[in-house]
Amino acid sequence: MQHVLVTGGAGFIGSNFVRHLLGAREDVQVVTYDLLTYAGSLENLRDLPRPERHRFVKGDVCDRAAVDAVLADHAIDTIVHFAAESHVDRSIAAPGEFIRTNVTGTFTLLEAARAAWRGRDGVRFHHVSTDEVYGSLAPDDPPVVESAAYAPRSPYAASKAASDHLVRAYATTYGLEVTISNCSNNYGPYQFPEKLVPLMIVNGALGKPLPVYGDGKQVRDWLHVEDHCAAILAILERGRPGETYHVGGGNQPTNLEVVEAICQLLDVRYPDAPHAPHRSLVTHVTDRPGHDRRYDLDCTKLERELGWHRRHGLADGLAATVAWYAQSGAWLAAIRDSDDYRRWIALNYGAR
């Protein structure tokens, strides 16, 4: 691994991964390839360690000529594929872009890698996927292992499942050296404030309603993004080609418990806010259609085979995340003041 292409590297997890990789390895060159959709920003790539080892190329993963060029121009030997449409609610409102980016984009990247790497050793295509491909679990179901059957239920999850199948097909049919990771809900710095954790932090700090879908008793596993990035690096360095690894946070709170924890952190930070205690802002709203009740991943394989262990518990991870958002006013304001963000908030919450 010397020349690494990170697709979607200007988004939430991708930018954290670029930062993590440059900090951890002094012997790699990193190219971020990103279309800079509403979810991506060069602001997420400020103050990188070893910036002289990083390049940014604006481009679409569906654009075969542009992908061919970036692979050739930078002698890429490793692809870490994050680029995707990633928000379930947007996939319900407008699924088309999810099929284009997540399915056609992954296909285009696989075709380009297959052509560029024909006959080459020492290459790797790592695909970043999600626990949502396995569908919804009942309360007593055991954690899901890597060999479990797929049962996606939202357009987002179905598009990610399709991309996973394509990646495995390229390994089987063409011998492409691939690895896949399926992870749980990430949280941490630079997450776009449309997802649960940053939305609740931002709305709570501003005294706006905290919109909890349905009864709020849905269960997610919450993974700090730095633990996820360390897991991906471990898979790149020590993972076996052709294998899939699960990455999770090892917790199972309900959404209401997560929101309550954020409210308590906001109470400590802003004790004199007119809307304190912040839990008074919690508002139950119409549920998400097809809302998955629970996810839970078994991460034993990653821990035993690659020696990965998470470093963040949910309580300390949320505290650090609330502190990060409190210190990132300019970053947040640029998003909150954008037309796209206003439109999305009105569309998703206006009629709930």
Ligand code: NAD
């Ligand atoms: P994100 O929405 O924050 O970022 C996505 C990035 O991809 C953005 O920078 C965007 O500009 C870029 N992008 C979108 N379409 C593109 C295109 N056509 N060409 C090039 N770039 C494009 O997403 P995220 O939360 O960082 O998720 C990254 C990956 O991890 C996704 O594949 C997602 O499915 C997966 N994942 C995310 C989570 C999570 O909790 N966020 C959990 C499991 C898996």
Ligand code: DAU
């Ligand atoms: O599980 C991994 C997945 O986690 C990733 O693959 C996705 O890219 C990522 O977006 C995330 O999907 P979720 O749908 O689980 O995340 P989200 O933050 O949108 O919602 C988390 C939970 O909170 C979910 O049960 C829905 C609920 N929710 C969400 C929002 C935005 C609310 O109750 N209110 C909200 O306003």
